[in-house]
Amino acid sequence: MRTTVRKIAEEAGVSPSTVSRVLSGRGAHLISPATRERILAIAEQLEYTPNTAARSLVTGRTGLVALWMAQIYTRFHARVIQLVEETLVYHGYDVLIRHIGFAHTQHRWNIGSVDGILAYECSLYVDSIWKRLHRRMVPVVSMGAYYNKNVDHVGVDLHTAGVQAVRHLSDVGCRRIAYLVNAESNVAGDARRDAYDTVAQERGLLREYIVAADQSRSASSDAVQQYLREYGTPDGIFCHNDEMAIGAYHGLRQLGVHVPDEVALVGCDGIEDTEYLDVPLSTICQPLEEMCQVGWEMLCQRMSNPEREVHSVILQPRLLVRASSMR
Amino acid sequence: MRTTVRKIAEEAGVSPSTVSRVLSGRGAHLISPATRERILAIAEQLEYTPNTAARSLVTGRTGLVALWMAQIYTRFHARVIQLVEETLVYHGYDVLIRHIGFAHTQHRWNIGSVDGILAYECSLYVDSIWKRLHRRMVPVVSMGAYYNKNVDHVGVDLHTAGVQAVRHLSDVGCRRIAYLVNAESNVAGDARRDAYDTVAQERGLLREYIVAADQSRSASSDAVQQYLREYGTPDGIFCHNDEMAIGAYHGLRQLGVHVPDEVALVGCDGIEDTEYLDVPLSTICQPLEEMCQVGWEMLCQRMSNPEREVHSVILQPRLLVRASSMR
DNA sequence: CTCTTCTATGCAAACGTTTGCAAACATTAT
DNA sequence: ATAATGTTTGCAAACGTTTGCATAGAAGAG
DSSP states (O other): OOOOHHHHHHHHTSOHHHHHHHHHSSSGGGSOHHHHHHHHHHHHHTTOOOOHHHHHHHHSOOSEEEEEESOOOSHHHHHHHHHHHHHHHHTTOEEEEEEOOSTTOGGGOOOOSOSEEEEESOOTTSHHHHHHHHHHTOOEEEESSOOOTTSEEEEEOHHHHHHHHHHHHHHTTOSSEEEEEESTTOOTTOHHHHHHHHHHHHTTOOOEEEEESSSSHHHHHHHHHHHHHHHOOOSEEEESSHHHHHHHHHHHHHTTOOTTTTOEEEOSBOOGGGGGSSSOOBEEEOOHHHHHHHHHHHHHHHHHOTTOOOOEEEEOOEEEOOGGGOO | OOOOHHHHHHHHTSOHHHHHHHHHSSSGGGSOHHHHHHHHHHHHHTTOOOOHHHHHHHHSOOSEEEEEESOOOSHHHHHHHHHHHHHHHHTTOEEEEEEOOSTTOGGGOOOOSOSEEEEESOOTTSHHHHHHHHHHTOOEEEESSOOOTTSEEEEEOHHHHHHHHHHHHHHTTOSSEEEEEESTTOOTTOHHHHHHHHHHHHHTOOOEEEEESSSSHHHHHHHHHHHHHHHOOOSEEEESSHHHHHHHHHHHHHTTOOTTTTOEEEOSBOOGGGGGSSSOOBEEEOOHHHHHHHHHHHHHHHHHOTTOOOOEEEEOOEEEOOGGGOO
């Protein structure tokens, strides 16, 4: 039987109210120092821990924030989780993690009893999702891609960065630049594909898509190898993300194709792994810390003021040129 | 204002009890089909979601399981999180994630209101920790390393696997085998170090430790390079984990040392990355899926029977020999 | 010495759900 | 028709906390 407020009250010879005021912190200043100390001492000794269910029931808040993630797979995702966890725990919240997958796995999208949701790279553009969130008045901030003008959002301008990246490939002399993408996420409006298309048109290049089955390294490696055998060798590849870039690099090596002399490579995300290949990969670095920080602040705002108008913040990533695209 | 049981009861012309029995599922069989259907329809229409705080208050259970992790850093950790999440959600639980760090960051070790804890690679051997858990009667299963005979545990026999790995290095002709480890986790009883020591003695090899500042690739790379310059080149390195092995590989490349001809390399964990280096790394594959599965089952047992005697399950990993240790 | 003001504490209701027990009703057996 | 049995529902208490309002006592003002 766990220690309760009532128990402590009896022990200290005061009422539960007084104990609650001290222990919840909300009315501690109203209580005389002597009583407060006594209560704190007893609580400590009896190893009191508040019953959060009871507390939530009356306050209406749970102290829980959900972190929704479309995928939990790469080192990049681990970093997102770690950063979010750090931020939220620092501010007194617990983090409930949910791997919700993509738009077709909607059975996973049920909202629990949380004070707010940080949705990282989730398909909130799907009407049935955000409308339900909206009806329930659940504070939610969408992070990363998949912008929806009805939901608070902090993202990264991957279009601009993508344009820079593809132009960069062109600038170092590439004339056949392919875009490596996975079959699944080839949704309309993907910023990186748009960037690729834009520059391809701007520089009068033919568009070549290398489509991998999924975002894994092996699928990317396979796709690249098959593509080269079938269509010959492009001289540059812009990759949807770093995982796929590493896969591409691997595939090229398998074929004995030199990076960057024969094929220049640029990835996206800025994960640490790209630095530890024999030929370090150029990439677009995402400002993750900043994104978490801003995401949290927006969620706070929304939680304290549900009627607030919808905001959107777009951060600037930066192109990091390494050996894989230097000539 | 969210829909409550009372509201539905009024709407359906029945008592809250009846609604509760239908909606909680616990007494649905007692209710007449007609009433049940009517209640379900109304609940659906009014988008009822139970108030978990109220429910927890009376049932005493929260539907929450905490996942404690010492680190959230690598792709390996992402995989652990993903597997645990999948298992728990499948069984109707939500996952609360907590990055608790190592033994010295005890301020993070406060137990929330959860039904149980899965502690992955956490220093539960520290008395103050597990004793508190024990007093609070919180069901907890320790996963991975750091075995404590007072706590349920599912682990991997890294000693046996480590012995196999180091013997393997010896078998392919290595006479100077070093152990690459990080300074922090050099705790007494580390299975891999013990394995290394065992085989070193068995085969009459000198023990050589390469100590990196931490588990990062860069620290490992640096440590290896400095060690080689100072003490010459061993012909085999057994690495604490794959991250460090990748760092070591990188460091050797920097020095122009060939893997595996000059130095053979074996890591530990079985992360996907090891497959995608120019020289794929030998490693010890951990049976993660199985560990999650077993961990969950043990936690279930403990949750339903707190008095149960302490169990420990040790799974067998397997040594995967790749190019980095083939001669 | 009385009246006011302030400080410290207690009372009791409320939060939304579950559940043991009792009661109402329907059904069947005698 | 009555009793016995089985099915379906309602009543009311309980879970542990918080908080608006009231009150008792202390301190200060007149």
